[in-house]
Amino acid sequence: MALPGSGSYREVMRRTVPPQAYFIVSAVFHYLGPAFAVLLFARIDPLGVAWLRIAAAGLIFSIWRRPWRAWRLLSWGTRRLVIAWGAVLAVMNCCFYLAIDRIPLGTVAAAEFAPVIVLAAIAVRSLRNLLALVLAVGGVYVLTDIRLSHDWIGMVFTALNAVLFAAYVVLGHRMSRVEGLRRIDGLALAMGVASVLALPVGLRAAVPAFTDPGLLAAAVGVGVCSSVIPYVADQLAMARLKRSTFALMLALLPATATVIGAVVLRQFPRPAELAAVAIIVVAVGLHREREPRSP
Numbered sequence: 001m002a003l004p005g006s007g008s009y010r011e012v013m014r015r016t017v018p019p020q021a022y023f024i025v026s027a028v029f030h031y032l033g034p035a036f037a038v039l040l041f042a043r044i045d046p047l048g049v050a051w052l053r054i055a056a057a058g059l060i061f062s063i064w065r066r067p068w069r070a071w072r073l074l075s076w077g078t079r080r081l082v083i084a085w086g087a088v089l090a091v092m093n094c095c096f097y098l099a100i101d102r103i104p105l106g107t108v109a110a111a112e113f114a115p116v117i118v119l120a121a122i123a124v125r126s127l128r129n130l131l132a133l134v135l136a137v138g139g140v141y142v143l144t145d146i147r148l149s150h151d152w153i154g155m156v157f158t159a160l161n162a163v164l165f166a167a168y169v170v171l172g173h174r175m176s177r178v179e180g181l182r183r184i185d186g187l188a189l190a191m192g193v194a195s196v197l198a199l200p201v202g203l204r205a206a207v208p209a210f211t212d213p214g215l216l217a218a219a220v221g222v223g224v225c226s227s228v229i230p231y232v233a234d235q236l237a238m239a240r241l242k243r244s245t246f247a248l249m250l251a252l253l254p255a256t257a258t259v260i261g262a263v264v265l266r267q268f269p270r271p272a273e274l275a276a277v278a279i280i281v282v283a284v285g286l287h288r289e290r291e292p293r294s295p
Helices: 007-016 019-041 046-065 076-100 105-122 127-144 152-176 183-202 204-211 213-238 243-249 252-264 271-286
Strands: none
Touching: 019 046, 019 213, 019 243, 019 252, 046 076, 046 183, 046 204, 046 213, 076 105, 076 152, 076 183, 105 152, 127 271, 152 183, 152 213, 152 243, 183 204, 183 213, 204 213, 213 243
């Protein structure tokens, strides 16, 4: 029998905990982060909040993982992947906060899911999975109440964020499959790159937090809830889920937001929203990955 702390014990735990459990953790904390960010918007510009979120996560990862040790062992191809993923994380987070500063969060969330639908649709190989995809799209549409906005600048940032979110899924999934690199170390390296790249646009706007311990603590909370816990959980899930399956499961994010809103903010959903949540849950449960063929 494997003993706690042994490599075989870790392997047993990795196989015992289903990847869907990691995704649920990510989905919950994905919306706790913006709840903290709301407290910061009144005192700090959106770009400042974005950089504080990235920098706090980058600092935590550097203390926890010491990723520079892994960097020395990477091939140039993997290093380019890390830099590309870090650049996506930096620009995506900045665009996200600039978007929700101008556009309702529900609209931004709906747009964010749109390019991910393409990732899920590309790999559809059965009628069952096609039905799951259609149900997920319909449920998200009802739940998020997509509507056009007259703020074209906000819509541009929303569109950029959506495209970059799809890139985050693609690059993150690729990073999770790199041989010889621990999944969290790759994420830690990418977050460090993102912290440096976002520095020129966010540092000046983040200055108020450096003179207020309360603001700084809130910024660290945003980083932990938005970029540490969910991104780590994403990597653990991506390592064992196909990219199309992970992309479809992202439809659960608006549903999770509805539940959190009801429990934490006392924002109880309407009957149509409850029906949409049920449709999304059915869609995700209906989807099945193809079993690998035996050699």
